Amino acid sequence: MNDPDGASGTLLGMRCLKCGVCVFGDAIFCQACSSDELEAVDLSSSGVLFSYTIVRVPPDGWPGPVPYVLGEVELPEGPHVLAEVIGMEHADLQIGKEVRLALEPVQSGETGPTLMVYKWAPSAIPTASRQEG
Numbered sequence: 001m002n003d004p005d006g007a008s009g010t011l012l013g014m015r016c017l018k019c020g021v022c023v024f025g026d027a028i029f030c031q032a033c034s035s036d037e038l039e040a041v042d043l044s045s046s047g048v049l050f051s052y053t054i055v056r057v058p059p060d061g062w063p064g065p066v067p068y069v070l071g072e073v074e075l076p077e078g079p080h081v082l083a084e085v086i087g088m089e090h091a092d093l094q095i096g097k098e099v100r101l102a103l104e105p106v107q108s109g110e111t112g113p114t115l116m117v118y119k120w121a122p123s124a125i126p127t128a129s130r131q132e133g
């Protein structure tokens, strides 16, 4: 792992050495076979939209616009990763659509520190962005 600050937006996961199941984030043991022989792996920074929901009532302290889209994205390695979907009209949302990881600075609270938050963005950026009233 040569990306300590995550600036390039690599998702980290754990892969089971026994059964090969891969999970997003940290894990102490394999959820599939309970083995504790896990290795850290870099996950892909793109995947396909598996499911999504439009959130109209955000959690407390939600810093972004409302409503927003919460997308569940399936990575090639298998894990599903939940994050906000940005840069897409609601009408353009489509299951199976390819998305890529995007890091956005988000301020936590009025005076809190700025955190880098991962989100999903369309993998192909349209050349001309439409502005609609």
Ligand SMILES: [Zn+2]
Binding pocket: 016, 017, 018, 019, 020, 021, 030, 031, 032, 033, 034, 035
């Ligand atoms: Zn396992």
